[in-house]
Amino acid sequence: MKEQPATDSRIPPRSRALDLLRQMIRIRRFEEKAAELYSAGKIRGFLHLYIGEEAIAVGAMQALRPEDAIVATYREHGHALARGTPMGPLMAELYGKANGCSRGRGGSMHFFDASRRFYGGLAIVGGGLAIAVGLALADQLRKRPSVTACFFGEGAVAEGAFHESMNLAALWKLPVLFICENNLYAMGTALVRSESMTDIAAKAAAYGIPGEAVDGMDVLAVEAAAKRATERVRAGGGPSLLECKTYRFRAHSMYDPELYRSKTEVEEWKTHGPIVSFEGRMREWKCLTSEDLSAIEAAVRAEIDEAVAFAERGEWEPLEELTKDVYTANVNSET
Amino acid sequence: MTYREAVREGLREALRSDPRVFLMGEDVGKYGGPYACSKGFLDEFGPDRIRDTPLSENTFVGAGIGAALGGLRPIVEVMTVNFSLLALDQIVNNAATIRHMSGGQFGIPLVVRMATGAGRQVAAQHSHSLEGWFAHIPGITVLTPATIPDAKGMLLAALQQPDPVFIFEHAYLYPTEGELDEQAGAVDIRHAIVRRAGTDMSIITFGGSVWKALAAADQLATDGIEADVIDLRVLRPLDMATILASVSKTHRAVIVDEGWRTGSFAAEISARIVEGGFYELDGPVQRVCSAEVPIPYPKHLEDAALPNVDRIVQAVRSLVSP
Ligand SMILES: Cc1ncc(C[n+]2csc(CCOP(=O)(O)OP(=O)(O)O)c2C)c(N)n1
Numbered sequence: 152m153k154e155q156p157a158t159d160s161r162i163p164p165r166s167r168a169l170d171l172l173r174q175m176i177r178i179r180r181f182e183e184k185a186a187e188l189y190s191a192g193k194i195r196g197f198l199h200l201y202i203g204e205e206a207i208a209v210g211a212m213q214a215l216r217p218e219d220a221i222v223a224t225y226r227e228h229g230h231a232l233a234r235g236t237p238m239g240p241l242m243a244e245l246y247g248k249a250n251g252c253s254r255g256r257g258g259s260m261h262f263f264d265a266s267r268r269f270y271g272g273l274a275i276v277g278g279g280l281a282i283a284v285g286l287a288l289a290d291q292l293r294k295r296p297s298v299t300a301c302f303f304g305e306g307a308v309a310e311g312a313f314h315e316s317m318n319l320a321a322l323w324k325l326p327v328l329f330i331c332e333n334n335l336y337a338m339g340t341a342l343v344r345s346e347s348m349t350d351i352a353a354k355a356a357a358y359g360i361p362g363e364a365v366d367g368m369d370v371l372a373v374e375a376a377a378k379r380a381t382e383r384v385r386a387g388g389g390p391s392l393l394e395c396k397t398y399r400f401r402a403h404s405m406y407d408p409e410l411y412r413s414k415t416e417v418e419e420w421k422t423h424g425p426i427v428s429f430e431g432r433m434r435e436w437k438c439l440t441s442e443d444l445s446a447i448e449a450a451v452r453a454e455i456d457e458a459v460a461f462a463e464r465g466e467w468e469p470l471e472e473l474t475k476d477v478y479t480a481n482v483n484s485e486t
Numbered sequence: 487m488t489y490r491e492a493v494r495e496g497l498r499e500a501l502r503s504d505p506r507v508f509l510m511g512e513d514v515g516k517y518g519g520p521y522a523c524s525k526g527f528l529d530e531f532g533p534d535r536i537r538d539t540p541l542s543e544n545t546f547v548g549a550g551i552g553a554a555l556g557g558l559r560p561i562v563e564v565m566t567v568n569f570s571l572l573a574l575d576q577i578v579n580n581a582a583t584i585r586h587m588s589g590g591q592f593g594i595p596l597v598v599r600m601a602t603g604a605g606r607q608v609a610a611q612h613s614h615s616l617e618g619w620f621a622h623i624p625g626i627t628v629l630t631p632a633t634i635p636d637a638k639g640m641l642l643a644a645l646q647q648p649d650p651v652f653i654f655e656h657a658y659l660y661p662t663e664g665e666l667d668e669q670a671g672a673v674d675i676r677h678a679i680v681r682r683a684g685t686d687m688s689i690i691t692f693g694g695s696v697w698k699a700l701a702a703a704d705q706l707a708t709d710g711i712e713a714d715v716i717d718l719r720v721l722r723p724l725d726m727a728t729i730l731a732s733v734s735k736t737h738r739a740v741i742v743d744e745g746w747r748t749g750s751f752a753a754e755i756s757a758r759i760v761e762g763g764f765y766e767l768d769g770p771v772q773r774v775c776s777a778e779v780p781i782p783y784p785k786h787l788e789d790a791a792l793p794n795v796d797r798i799v800q801a802v803r804s805l806v807s808p
Pocket of ligand 1: 275305307334403
């Protein structure tokens with residue numbers, strides 16, 4: 152339950168550090184592009200950006216294996232990218248094209264990727280926790296050594312689903328890692344204005360679940376904590392909860408005028424954002440040069456250009472397929 | 487054998503024949519099932535496969551969805567349809583949507599059973615018939631077994647479906663008796679059935695009301711009015727062909743539905759008859775539904791609130807004079 156100091160994390164090999172940095176930059180630039188495309192009218196609907204929180208998806212994903220399952224929220228672009236879903240289908244999904252990762256049916260809030268056990272992209276706050284419990288139950292009953300990682304915001308801890316899921320996961324000793332991305336605000340409601348007790352890791356303790364709070368701006372700290380927690384889960388220790396303390400630099404969604412917090416508060420958090428601070432530390436360790444950075448940026452830019460082209464090339468799903476995949480084929484989906 | 491035993495037979499056969507099948511819900515284990523449908527199962531199949539859950543409807547239904555995503559074949563029992571309201575988030579937002587929203591990548595082979603209906607003087611929070619609401623939702627299948635073979639066979643058929651299936655067992659039916667062939671297995675879950683053939687009237691119903699409709703038809707027959715009694719069996723996908731074929735023969739329809747009349751499933755059937763069979767009709771479609779009240783506790787009021795044989799007979803008589 153104690154905060155994990157950043158200094159706890161040991162200096163990683165240069166190639167690993169570069170990879171973590173590259174992944175965070177990739178998510179950041181993808182979303183900046185998404186915001187731009189949103190303004191240009193290419194992307195519609197709700198668009199929730201993860202900017203500022205990249206260290207969590209990237210750090211936590213290091214602890215997960217291909218056979219593990221992931222359940223995410225509507226703010227899941229970073230999780231899908233960190234999980235390895237190629238950028239093209241993700242961008243196409245934002246466009247709503249048929250070559251999107253969910254055939255364009257879901258859009259920004261509903262990325263799915265069966266080949267990577269990526270179960271959403273779920274937009275009902277707290278709803279994913281129950282699904283994660285069930286996925287973990289399936290793994291447990293089938294004696295598969297998988298862990299289900301379930302990402303959710305701190306707003307979800309007020310939902311009954313959070314408490315029901317903690318209870319059931321602990322009761323049945325299920326292999327779930329609950330990862331709370333505590334960015335302090337649920338839309339415009341600060342945690343202190345909605346919770347009588349704001350220590351989320353302590354709430355886990357009430358269910359007998361080991362909880363740990365970690366600096367969610369520090370990719371290495373998240374990675375280390377996630378590895379500790381998943382090892383415990385894998386060893387049959389039942390569920391664990393990780394509270395990652397973070398901040399979103401952008402509005403809740405593209406519709407949010409951000410009246411609930413001050414510019415100075417946002418600017419202050421940005422000074423120790425996950426990318427800028429990790430870059431700083433890499434420079435201190437002498438494992439990052441300006442050339443490295445420009446190489447990363449150039450590669451990411453090329454990848455994004457290709458993803459946008461992929462999305463632009465994509466077809467709209469034919470209208471005849473409107474009722475496809477409501478039921479499995481051969482069932483009359485008209486009624 | 488009783489309806490309850492038929493459900494139990496279905497469950498046992500499912501658990502025996504497929505190791506991916508497990509049952510979970512409130513009191514399904516130690517207690518033996520709130521309606522005794524899983525009596526003895528905990529000893530027979532063990533706690534991994536017969537799982538007592540906490541009182542957490544939304545999460546154990548959600549866990550069923552997750553388990554189905556994870557490759558199992560969960561059967562989730564919700565004690566009473568009224569409590570399923572606590573699980574509506576998972577049902578409407580996840581069970582029914584994920585296949586579509588994921589572009590067909592993920593299916594949810596989940597079976598949810600629940601007791602529905604009134605007639606046992608358990609008052610308004612344990613007596614409602616909400617299956618018509620569930621039938622509103624694309625992405626799920628809604629079954630209403632009325633007979634002993636359907637009580638067993640629909641469950642087995644549901645387990646073969648790759649998509650979520652909801653089975654509404656009318657609580658009044660559990661102790662009813664009937665025949666079940668030893669070989670009886672999965673049944674067709676796409677079609678309605680004509681339970682009694684007649685020429686003068688189509689009585690269209692489902693679930694617990696099927697028996698009331700049949701009794702009404704017997705009574706009407708003594709006056710020379712012969713009614714078709716259609717047991718819809720499946721509310722979604724709805725088998726309109728059987729309904730329209732019957733109406734084309736009888737030219738009159740009475741719909742019996744234990745739900746409230748306003749916004750009822752009976753309203754949907756009525757509208758569809760008008761859409762597809764208007765020119766076949768010799769009179770207005772009539773409905774016999776529950777009174778527009780939360781179901782009351784005292785027997786005389788409860789009886790008065792529900793469709794009954796007399797009201798069905800009257801509705802038919804208002805359309806056909808013998
Ligand atoms: C059950 C439910 N209630 C309300 C909403 C509307 N809503 C969408 S996001 C959000 C805030 C959630 O905040 P949090 O869980 O902290 O996640 P964050 O957006 O900060 O990542 C709300 C209220 C919803 N999607 N689901």
